[in-house]
Amino acid sequence: GESVGLHLPTLSVQEGDNSIINCAYSNSASDYFIWYKQESGKGPQFIIDIRSNMDKRQGQRVTVLLNKTVKHLSLQIAATQPGDSAVYFCAESTGYSGAGSYQLTFGKGTKLSVIP
Amino acid sequence: EAQVTQNPRYLITVTGKKLTVTCSQNMNHEYMSWYRQDPGLGLRQIYYSMNVEVTDKGDVPEGYKVSRKEKRNFPLILESPSPNQTSLYFCASSIGIGAYEQYFGPGTRLTVT
Numbered sequence: 001g002e003s004v005g006l007h008l009p010t011l012s013v014q015e016g017d018n019s020i021i022n023c024a025y026s027n028s029a030s031d032y033f034i035w036y037k038q039e040s041g042k043g044p045q046f047i048i049d050i051r052s053n054m055d056k057r058q059g060q061r062v063t064v065l066l067n068k069t070v071k072h073l074s075l076q077i078a079a080t081q082p083g084d085s086a087v088y089f090c091a092e093s094t095g096y097s098g099a100g101s102y103q104l105t106f107g108k109g110t111k112l113s114v115i116p
Numbered sequence: 117e118a119q120v121t122q123n124p125r126y127l128i129t130v131t132g133k134k135l136t137v138t139c140s141q142n143m144n145h146e147y148m149s150w151y152r153q154d155p156g157l158g159l160r161q162i163y164y165s166m167n168v169e170v171t172d173k174g175d176v177p178e179g180y181k182v183s184r185k186e187k188r189n190f191p192l193i194l195e196s197p198s199p200n201q202t203s204l205y206f207c208a209s210s211i212g213i214g215a216y217e218q219y220f221g222p223g224t225r226l227t228v229t
Contacts, residue, residue, distance in 0.1 A: 008156075034217060043120075043206050043220030044159070089158065103174060104218065106151075106159040 008087060010111045019077040021110045023090035028071060030092035034104065035064060035075045039086045047075070047088075077112075085114045118143045120221035122207050128227045129197055137192045137224050139207030147210045148190040149174070149218065150182065152203040159206070165190055197228040 013019045025033070031052040036044035050057045050064045050073075057064050063076040073090050088111075091104040120141045129135055141148065149164040151174075161174030165184040179201055181193040190209075194201060204225050208218040 036220075041223075043208075043223050045220070046217040049217060091159075103161055103164065105175075108156065108158045 008109050008111045010113060012113045012115060013080045014115050015080060015082060017080055019075075019080045019084070019112060019114075021075045021077075021088050021112065023073040023075075023107050023110075025071050025073060025090065025092045025107070027092060027094065027105070028068075029094050030105075032093040033064070033066060033073050034091045034093075035062075035073075036089045036091065036106075037084075037086045038089065038109070044089060080112075080114050082114045082116055085112055087111050118219070120207055120209055120219050122205075122221040122224050124224060125222065126225050128229065130229055131198055132196050135194050135197060135226075137194075137205060137207075137226070139190045139192065139221060140188050141190075141207075141209040141219070142188065143209060143211070143219065144187065145209035145211050145219075146187070147212055147216070147218075148184065149208045150180070150190070150192045151206045151208065152176065152201075153206060153223075154203050162192070162205075194226075197226075199228050202226060202228050 034049040035047040037047050038044045048059045048062050048064050050066050055066050061078045065074045087109045089109045090107045093104050123138045146167050150162040151159045153159050160176045162180050163182040165171045168184050168187050171182050204223050206223050207221040210216040210218040
């Protein structure tokens with residue numbers, strides 16, 4: 001996983017601050033979105049998901065916002081910690097309704113670096 | 117412990133020598149999938165399976181084969197590996213198709229010389 005972070009947009013955040021990671025998706029028919037976190041040397045790990053009939057969903061320290069009008073997704077991490085340092089991917093699917101594709105299409109990712 | 121396992125974790129091989137990367141999950145998941153991850157390209161789906169004996173192509177299936185004879189196993193087969201298949205490979209599974217989170221394995225780093 002060491003090479004995953006190369007050539008990626010990077011967001012540097014001070015420990016304790018809030019982080020906002022953005023994702024623009026391409027398919028207006030997408031109805032399901034997921035955020036994944038990938039730490040160095042590991043596989044992606046599910047963080048939070050949101051259906052297209054929602055515009056906001058909250059988890060533990062994380063919030064996902066969905067703006068279908070401009071096809072934009074964001075992940076907000078509150079009180080960012082050093083353990084949050086990772087590459088974050090958004091993914092979209094048209095499968096929620098059952099009428100579309102079951103495939104997840106992943107974004108290129110954003111590297112989050114937390115400064116202690 | 118619920119998990120997706122892959123073997124081997126690291127593999128260096130030569131062009132044309134057939135290889136298999138195994139994937140196994142212990143969660144009784146119906147849906148399994150293979151991805152490759154390359155710098156600047158993100159995760160791209162190779163093949164997926166919605167259940168036993170049901171497989172379908174993803175975005176980049178050329179040069180790969182899969183099989184799903186048992187629910188828990190989903191091996192990825194490279195009949196004649198080439199250097200452009202050098203990549204980091206991930207297997208994933210989920211309880212069903214569509215809107216379900218996928219659980220990823222730890223990855224297999226393959227180098228083809």
